Amino acid sequence: MSELQVPTPCYLIDRTRLKENLAILDGIRQRVGCKILFSQKAFACYPFYSMMSRYLDGTAATGEYEAQLGHLYFHGENHVCSTVYRPEEMENLCKICDHITFNSPRQLHRFGGQAVAAGCKVGLRVNPELPLQRFSDYDPCAPHSRFGATLAQFPREDRRLISGLHVHALYEQNSDALEQLVDVVIRQYAGLLPSLEWINLGGGHALTRPEYDIDRLEKCVHRLQEYGLTVYLEPGEAIAWKAGLFVTTVLDIVENGLPVAILDASAVCHTPDVTELGYHPPLQQAVAEDKGRYLIRIAGRSCLPEDVFGDYCFDHPLQIGSQLVFEDMAINTITKAVMYTGMPLPCVAVKEPDGSCTVLHSFSFSDYKNRM
Numbered sequence: 001m002s003e004l005q006v007p008t009p010c011y012l013i014d015r016t017r018l019k020e021n022l023a024i025l026d027g028i029r030q031r032v033g034c035k036i037l038f039s040q041k042a043f044a045c046y047p048f049y050s051m052m053s054r055y056l057d058g059t060a061a062t063g064e065y066e067a068q069l070g071h072l073y074f075h076g077e078n079h080v081c082s083t084v085y086r087p088e089e090m091e092n093l094c095k096i097c098d099h100i101t102f103n104s105p106r107q108l109h110r111f112g113g114q115a116v117a118a119g120c121k122v123g124l125r126v127n128p129e130l131p132l133q134r135f136s137d138y139d140p141c142a143p144h145s146r147f148g149a150t151l152a153q154f155p156r157e158d159r160r161l162i163s164g165l166h167v168h169a170l171y172e173q174n175s176d177a178l179e180q181l182v183d184v185v186i187r188q189y190a191g192l193l194p195s196l197e198w199i200n201l202g203g204g205h206a207l208t209r210p211e212y213d214i215d216r217l218e219k220c221v222h223r224l225q226e227y228g229l230t231v232y233l234e235p236g237e238a239i240a241w242k243a244g245l246f247v248t249t250v251l252d253i254v255e256n257g258l259p260v261a262i263l264d265a266s267a268v269c270h271t272p273d274v275t276e277l278g279y280h281p282p283l284q285q286a287v288a289e290d291k292g293r294y295l296i297r298i299a300g301r302s303c304l305p306e307d308v309f310g311d312y313c314f315d316h317p318l319q320i321g322s323q324l325v326f327e328d329m330a331i332n333t334i335t336k337a338v339m340y341t342g343m344p345l346p347c348v349a350v351k352e353p354d355g356s357c358t359v360l361h362s363f364s365f366s367d368y369k370n371r372m
């Protein structure tokens, strides 16, 4: 079927765009000499993992389920860095992961020996205490953060268990922020680094954007390689950036000072970054504000007043049955969607390079019922 024929609402993953991002990352990894892992939480679409494995070194998980997906479907290294582990998870993770990072000295003490005995490389997440992000609510280095050991808390005895450090402190940033991060890590841990094997610089690197400064990344990586370290990056969003569409249909149009189009989708349930973070996604059928004669509010179908995608301008009025296609919708949509208010989940489909589309997953009432 063609893009116009997919059942809506539909998350439509564009294989061509995904491959373009992956090719950029593969190029960086080869040129810079670092390893790049796929951090799964933004886009854990395992039907693509086998293809993705050809471009990347492995996966990074934030918990057991992601680690299990990486183990089953991605051909490469399998790293996990979870805020906390339960004993029964540890047993499984020791079998399926090659790198296990602990978030606290106490967790390292409790489980580090078990992971080493199972043949895993063990890391400790550190907190550089350097706020580097624009959004303090999302900053893992904000005051009272639960993420990573500070320099003062760095363990002495259990130090022998670890072969690597993990630091994740960036979000959608260029390599100037990475440079600051590497400065701090070297300042704090220069004495320790030569005795380690690897360092993981986390995610939040906007590697696939045209303005990303790869030369500066290369310098950062080389500074750490001088200590004999294997350097890992684990971006998530950069991998599926602009690689997906959200295809919807207008079901009704009401008037209340403004025409309000009601879609067969929900912003709250299907694109939570729109309502939670104020993200205003590009809409293919909309035009620039100065060009459009029709200002129309695009709303979701739930009972929630805040369920609004945004106000958009059009050069023609919308009709019932019009298809509306949002762009840059692969990230934090499929993995974040919820069924609050009994909202049906969109199907997941792929658009192939020749334009043909295939549905990979669709959902039904039983998906809703089975969670209650």
Ligand SMILES: *Cc1c(COP(=O)(O)O)cnc(C)c1O
Pocket (backbone or CB within 6 Å): 039, 041, 042, 060, 062, 081, 168, 170, 171, 172, 202, 203, 204, 205, 234, 235, 236, 237, 238
């Ligand atoms: C979320 C996360 C990432 C990936 O971050 P992106 O912003 O998607 O690149 C990497 N590592 C850890 C520990 C994370 O929590």
